[in-house]
Amino acid sequence: MAILKHISSKNANYGDAEKYLTFEHDEFTMKPTLDADGRLIPRVDYRISSLNCGGEDFAVACMRSNLRYGKNQKREDVKSHHYIISFDPRDGPDNGLTVDRAQELGEKFCAEHFPGHQALVCTHPDGHSHTENIHVHIVINSLRIAEVPMLPHMDRPADRKAGCKHRCTDAAMNYLKAEVMEMCHSEGLYQIDLLNGSKERITEREYWAQKKGQAALDRANAPIAADGIAPRQTKFETDKAKLRRTIREALAAASGFDEFAALLLRHGVTVKESRGRLSYLTPDRTKPITARKLGDDFDRAAVLSVLEQNAARAAEKPAAIAEYPGSIKDRLRTKKEAKNAPNNDAVQRMVDIAAKRAEGKGRGYEKWATMHNLKQMSATLMLYQQYGFSSPDELDAAISAANTATQESLAGLKGLEAAIREKKELQRNLLGYIGTKPARDGLKAQKSEKARRAYREQHESDFIIADTAARYFREHGITKLPASKALQREIEQLTVQKNAGYNDYREKRQRAQELQTVRRNIDQILRGAPSQQKKREQER
Template sequence: MAILKHIASKNADYGEAQRYLIFQYDESTKKPLLDENGHLQPREEYYLDGINCDPFTFDTECMELNAAYHKNQNYNEIKSHHYILSFDPNDRDEHGLTGERAQQLGLEYAKKNFPGHQALVCAHTDGHNGSGNIHVHIVINSLRKFDVERQDFMERPCDSLAGNKHHLTKKYLIHLKQEVMDMCRRENLNQVDLLTPAERKITEKEYWANHRGQEKLDTQNQRMIADGITPRNTKFQTQKQFLRDSINSAVSSAHTLEEFQKILSEKYRILIKESRGRFSYLHLERTKPITGRN
């Protein structure tokens, strides 16, 4: 399936976005990967285009536009919006998706849904977050450069005028997700309903905590195997995931609240606290409980 991710950035250095798209970065630390001489290393394959700007002077052109309208001058202002359109890893083999074709789709998507903005569009084939999929980055200056025809997803009259900033509302985000779904179905690419909320979501912070934890566990296990020891655990689990799995297990067998609490306490060493009808769960390695909502 294709998914859409949005990141709002207050970074005034537009050149950082250019460097990230062109050069190799460590996805977990967001730092560039340097060669033995300390130089940036170009990505092996990428496709880069600019909309309403030259892709190699995107940073300068954005700053010039901001200065002309006296916008994006304060630290707390959102300077750019970064959208990531990630295609299903199977689309490469099953449907012949290439980086070049993904770039064409990304350009079409950006021109249609972010009209009037300066934008960088760049397709990567090296897999976002190590997933092995083809994906497209769309980075836009938050300030619109040209007047455009007003679209249905624009809620304010000024949203179509030059000198006004990108305004991502709930309605707009729904539109963007629908556009992804329609495009993938038109292209016969794998796709699911992005508008139906997932039963469980994890934050990006937890995702990377799990990613780093798994890497550390794999390294430890490799040392144990080299010493002739069979590792007991091969899959890392965050504290939150441990709570989720334990709660699901307890719920499946408990018939009362008291029985539910007993199972969690005796089997998983998880303590439950209740405040105003809301539950929180204390992991055995924590001093502060985690709320049921989190």
């Protein structure tokens, strides 16, 4: 899941940005880390490149542009913007994402969405928490040095002119988040919905408070652990984290809102509802914390949904657990109630030991394969029973249904992709047409045919763009142009739907592959060899 973070800086020393990207820094103080001789320690692995700097150093190019346009000369001016695209740690092993590929994606993203800005693009293979998440830093000069085309989030003429500054508005962040999601979808990477909040909303301030608090706790526990005493507390929690834990504990035990409020009150937390929104007041505060600041899991709709589920679960009677039959074949043919798909580690294919022995594999491989097959046999049978199959025919029917569901999900995903492409093509032509309005208005103001001809020649590029857009509108039967902001919202909504469809497709594809693996393993268990008769390979 790639996430996008933005930081604005008023530091007039542009060299500090490059220094941070290329040398080790303390994660808490953000000061450079020095070796025993007091010298900077270079980062072990990174990729870095610059854009629109004309062959000069990034800092020199930025200062030269600032002097040229007379901008960024005051202390309170925002000198640069720092964007960070952080990829999911699983994208490396699961989807083949490398540092070099991430750098290419970062350079392309910067060129498309920050045109006309001098920029540094740097990719690091790891983050502060050492989770091996590849992330890309994009640092841009706040000053624009060239006129650029109108982008969807731009709403002022100055947003595209040379000599004007970059504005990171809410509309701009939503646009960039949608583009990050699109980039991850096109590259086959893991991605979450960045446009509709998160279950736990952790701000930058809370993140660093937790990191610093944990470091202080570890230092305090070090002498206690050295004396052989187990520390009482090993994990630091922020005030918001404690409140989230308290709310979750109360939610798990309550089946109604009054009971939920009473359980919270035992811990000194008062829950209030105002205008359909919840807020929580802790004993050490005078101002309540709104659910929006804690995360989507703590708002009114989510709380009431959990309470309804708890009430429904309390009304149900637990079903008796059937005994397991003795033999393997009896287990496969025993009828059980269908259960939901378990969330286990993926079962792997069993090895055909005889075929591998014929290929020349030795006793060591045979010993490993025997142990592997025993483990996968156990995992296959457990999965078979947990899915609720009573015969191999039911498994075949489930595989067919899973393949059909995968194809339907893929078809829906393709339809959303086509709709997004069409909307973006309309948006590109619309923004181009809007950008040529001054030239078109200027043509109307010309008095004579000769003056109009000269004016068109002078603004030929603008009229080529306007004519191309008008031709597109005629070909697609568009008589009334949509509002650019409304069109951008439509694209964002389609992107959210595509993200949900993309994750749904991945899950259904994994389920189909898992069932196919179970079928092959069942064949080998029953007949001693993989079945070649009912081999269903589902390709995207």
